[in-house]
Every structure is written in structure tokens, then in C-alpha cells.
Amino acid sequence: MTPFEAVVHLKSAMSKSIIGQQDLIDRLILVLLADGNMLLEGLPGLAKTRAIKTLSKHLDCDLSRIQFTPDLLPTDITGTEIYQPDEAEKFTFQKGPIFSNLILADEINRAPAKVQSALLEAMEERQVTVAGSTYKMDDLFMVMATQNPIEQEGTYPLPEAQMDRFIMHVVIDYPDDASELGILRLNKKEQSVADKADKTSLETISQDHIFAARHEINVIPVTEALEKYMVSLISATRYPERFDAGLAEWIDFGASPRGTIALDRCSRVKAWMEGKDYVSPDHIQAVIKDVLRHRISLSYKARAEGITTNQVIDKILEVVAVVA
Incomplete structure (x- = not known):
């Protein structure tokens, strides 16, 4: 099985368990292949937790779920040193849940900033430093953090430094009526005894397929013209008066x-997932909203007028000339 066939198989297997959220499946796999982290925003019950659990079931890897709460401590995430009086080494490091392949940081905005910042080093440097010692993460490592957009009481806004560590900020909405009917029927099916027995025979793909896919993605060429196009798009967010x-x-x-x-990494992954060996402007435009949504700060006037970040990005795409 080639890396591309393995990823197609993974996507197909996940689609059987997650109905009505195809964009979420695509983005989750895209972020995994881009070797990044994802911030997922959506209302309760939209398969956010189910998505990453399904990914871990069909991928040969470990999953840790961290429920963020106001009383959580940084050491609850990273781990801590434990005193062992009967051992030669009096202090041994007990690894926390961050030491896993896939991390579900559930309702990340419910914990204070010092706890949220405990993820920063792991997300960016792929390591954790405790008591002067550094511990490396596994080669396959991804954080998917979720937040609820409708509950603001008892929450803490994510620091800009941490927001920037997420390669994508994905927003999902309710499924359509046909998908809702499919979800209802799938839930009934999963309650049956026969279906529960089938869950022991899940087909999984190896982590090696993900690493091989990343290697193929890394060598996909991007023309100089498209590199300048991406730079111009980013420049329009910094110096909008020029455009x-x-x-x-x-x-x-x-x-x-x-x-x-x-933007470069995600557009190359998007091209690869479509079976292309080159990047086009369409690939860049397909991922730009999820890449820039959390990296643009709206002015007071924009918020007062009800302008959304998506509208701003649409305007950027309109005023920045497309190059081939």
C-alpha cells in the first residue's frame, strides 16, 4: 500500500464513523500530514472529540484526552518528578498525558494562561522541560484543541503566542438534515451487540505511512511566482493600506x-491529498481561511460593523493579484 492509498483508506474509514463533517475529517488529516496542531471551534455535539478518537482508532498510535478546567495545573499536563525514597535515584520523572501521539485538549479556553502555556514548548519544540531536564516527544505528535464558541463564562482567551502555534483554526457547524438522519441511524447501529463485536477487528494504518506521506509532500515543488503570491497575501494582513x-x-x-x-505547508498537503504533484493558486485559496483565521486581529470598527475574519480574508483574496 502506497502512502497515498493509506491516507485515502484512513479518510474512508473515518467517514464511516463521522457523518456530516467531511471538512473536519479532511482538515484533521491535513494537519496531521502537515506535522502541525489544530484549534477546532464548534458547538457541543458536533463530533469534535469523536473525530480525533476515530483517527486514533484507525492509526497505529496513542491518544491522550486532557479535559481543561480552571483548577488544572501545568504539571497535570507535562508531568512531574516523584520522590522515591527506596530508589538510588531519589526523584523520577512521571510523564504526563502530553507524552502521547495524539492529544485532545478539550475546551482549552477553560484553563488559565499558565496552564495553556504549558503546551507551548510541546507544540512548537516537540519537547517538555521539567526541573531542568528535557524530554522529547514522539515523532508522530499532534495537538487538537477544542473550544466552545457560545460559553464565555469561566473561560480564558487564548494568548496570541499560543494561537500562532496552531497551524489551522477550523470552525465547524451543524450537519444538514440528511446527515443528521445518518447520524441517528449510525448511533442506533453502534448500540447493537453485533456492531460492538465488530469493533475488535478495526483496520489500522502504520505511522510509517504518515512519515512517508510527509516526505512526498516535502518535495512537492512550489514555483517562485506562487511563493511571492503567498508572501503578498500575508503582507496584505500586515500592511493593508498598500492594497x-x-x-x-x-x-x-x-x-x-x-x-x-x-500557508506553504498546508497548500502542499492539499495538493498531495488531491493527487497533484504541484501547487496551484486554488490549493492556496482552499486553505487560507483556516490558516489565517486566528492570525488576524480585527479592528474595533470591523467588530462594530459585524465584519468577520472570513470576510476580511475574502477581501484580501480579492485585492491581491493571483499569479500562476
Whole structure:
């Protein structure tokens, strides 16, 4: 099985368990192949937790779920040193749940900033430092953090530094009526004894397929013209007055160089997932909203007028010339 066939198989297997959220499945696999982390925003019950659990079932890897609460401590995530009086080494490091392949950081905005920041080193450097010692994460590592957009009481806004560590900010909505009917029937099926017995024979793909796919993605060429196009798109978030006077009134500050890197990586993954060996402007435009949604700060005027980040990105795509 080639890496592409393995990823297609993974996507197909996940689609059988997650109905009405095909974009979520695509983005979850895209972020995994891009070797990044994802911030997922959606209302309760939209298969956020189910999505990453299904991914771990069909991929040969471990999953840790961390429920963020106001009383959580940083060591609850990273781990801590335990005193062992009967051992030669009096202190041994007890690894926390962050030491896993897939991390579900559920309702990440419910924990205070010092706990949220405990993820920063692991997400960016792929390591954790405790008591002066550094511990490496596994080669396959991804954080999927969720947040609920309708409950603000008892929550803490994510720091900009942490938001920038997420390669994508994905927003999902309710499924349509046909998908809702499929969800209802799938839930009934999963309650049956026969279906529960079938769950022991899940087909999984190896982590090696993911690493091989990443290697193929890394060698996909991007023309100089498209590189300049991506730089221009990011530049429009920083210096909007150079492109459009109205756009300048909507943006306080724009994306960092991480935004440019993320746009390049995600567009190459998007091209690879479509079976292409080159990147086109369509691939860049297909991922730009999820890449930049959390990297653009709207002005007071934009918020007062009800302008959304998606509308700002649409305007950027309109005013920045497309190059082939």
C-alpha cells in the first residue's frame, strides 16, 4: 500500500464513523500530514472529540484526552518528578498525558494562561522541560484543541503566542438534515451487540505511512511566482493600506512569518491529498481561511460593523493579484 492509498483508506474509514463533517475529517488529516496542531471551534455535539478518537482508532498510535478546567495545573499536563525514597535515584520523572501521539485538549479556553502555556514548548519544540531536564516527544505528535464558541463564562482567551502555534483554526457547524438522519441511524447501529463485536477487528494504518506521506509532500515543488503570491497575501494582513483603504480599517495587526510557513505547508498537503504533484493558486485559496483565521486581529470598527475574519480574508483574496 502506497502512502497515498493509506491516507485515502484512513479518510474512508473515518467517514464511516463521522457523518456530516467531511471538512473536519479532511482538515484533521491535513494537519496531521502537515506535522502541525489544530484549534477546532464548534458547538457541543458536533463530533469534535469523536473525530480525533476515530483517527486514533484507525492509526497505529496513542491518544491522550486532557479535559481543561480552571483548577488544572501545568504539571497535570507535562508531568512531574516523584520522590522515591527506596530508589538510588531519589526523584523520577512521571510523564504526563502530553507524552502521547495524539492529544485532545478539550475546551482549552477553560484553563488559565499558565496552564495553556504549558503546551507551548510541546507544540512548537516537540519537547517538555521539567526541573531542568528535557524530554522529547514522539515523532508522530499532534495537538487538537477544542473550544466552545457560545460559553464565555469561566473561560480564558487564548494568548496570541499560543494561537500562532496552531497551524489551522477550523470552525465547524451543524450537519444538514440528511446527515443528521445518518447520524441517528449510525448511533442506533453502534448500540447493537453485533456492531460492538465488530469493533475488535478495526483496520489500522502504520505511522510509517504518515512519515512517508510527509516526505512526498516535502518535495512537492512550489514555483517562485506562487511563493511571492503567498508572501503578498500575508503582507496584505500586515500592511493593508498598500492594497485597499477599506481593508486597512478592518485590521489591527496581521499574520506572523508562521502564517507564511503554514500557508506553504498546508497548500502542499492539499495538493498531495488531491493527487497533484504541484501547487496551484486554488490549493492556496482552499486553505487560507483556516490558516489565517486566528492570525488576524480585527479592528474595533470591523467588530462594530459585524465584519468577520472570513470576510476580511475574502477581501484580501480579492485585492491581491493571483499569479500562476
